[in-house]
Amino acid sequence: MSFLPLVYALLFYFAASILLAGLTWKILQYARTPAPLKIPTTPAPIGPSGVALRMLREVVFFESLFKGNKWIWIFGWVFHFGLFLVTLRHLRYFIDPVWLPIELIQPFGIYGGMAMVAGLVGLWARRFLVDRVRYITGPSDHLILALLVLIGLSGLGMTFVVHVDVISVKHFFRGLMSFNLAPLPADPLLLVHLLLVATLMIVFPFSKLLHAPGLFFSPTRNQADNPREKRHLAPWAKQLEQQ
Numbered sequence: 001m002s003f004l005p006l007v008y009a010l011l012f013y014f015a016a017s018i019l020l021a022g023l024t025w026k027i028l029q030y031a032r033t034p035a036p037l038k039i040p041t042t043p044a045p046i047g048p049s050g051v052a053l054r055m056l057r058e059v060v061f062f063e064s065l066f067k068g069n070k071w072i073w074i075f076g077w078v079f080h081f082g083l084f085l086v087t088l089r090h091l092r093y094f095i096d097p098v099w100l101p102i103e104l105i106q107p108f109g110i111y112g113g114m115a116m117v118a119g120l121v122g123l124w125a126r127r128f129l130v131d132r133v134r135y136i137t138g139p140s141d142h143l144i145l146a147l148l149v150l151i152g153l154s155g156l157g158m159t160f161v162v163h164v165d166v167i168s169v170k171h172f173f174r175g176l177m178s179f180n181l182a183p184l185p186a187d188p189l190l191l192v193h194l195l196l197v198a199t200l201m202i203v204f205p206f207s208k209l210l211h212a213p214g215l216f217f218s219p220t221r222n223q224a225d226n227p228r229e230k231r232h233l234a235p236w237a238k239q240l241e242q243q
């Protein structure tokens, strides 16, 4: 076996470890961060089921972004929904047999890829065209957008221009999941796609992409509006009271 599959296997094990350890670390950190004040953005739900529904609307429809800025909302939502379809379509590389819903979603996954790139282009354009946004845009904002656009374009390049042997790609990744090394096709576009994906996995826990898990820890969204019914007491305040 040539040395290319070995390099990519090691790269993906390394990237997966960083992603898993980094995400666990950040999520624990978010979970342990005190939320000393009662600050749900009102009008807010008054009980746990209402909060769950509010979070669901936030996750699926980006409700508060919709209220805040229609341009970011449309591009952001198109990008994320496209990414969601792409992720579902990619599941075929990791599961065997492929579940029926995943088989049925395959063509929509391709539209998802196009939507994903279109949304990203809109979000990126805003960072050049809107003065206030350009002023607060740093190199990392451009780099993350570039990374995602290049992953999308290299993927679409394989779908429409230079086809790759997706069965072999599947064997390679199923092999990694059971710690077996299988051959990997040496198509340049595939190697670029995978290299960028591994880079994304590595930078994820250090980047603004952490807004995905972070959303669930946002007190303005996950708190119920019940300050009179239930007294909100931060652990440190409880300790002070007991002294």
Ligand code: HEM
Residues within 6 Å of the ligand: 083, 086, 089, 090, 093, 109, 110, 112, 113, 114, 116, 148, 151, 152, 153, 154, 155, 156, 157, 158, 159, 160, 163, 164, 166, 169, 173, 190, 193, 197
């Ligand atoms: C280890 C993970 C991944 C593997 C093995 C992989 C592999 C592939 C392959 C083989 C294709 C070509 C499909 C075809 O010719 O029909 C493709 C397409 C694509 N990939 Fe990936 N990819 C991975 C992760 C990702 C990620 C994380 C993203 C997005 C952030 C992404 C975005 C795309 C897009 C937009 C396409 C074009 C649409 C499609 O055919 O699905 N890929 N990928």
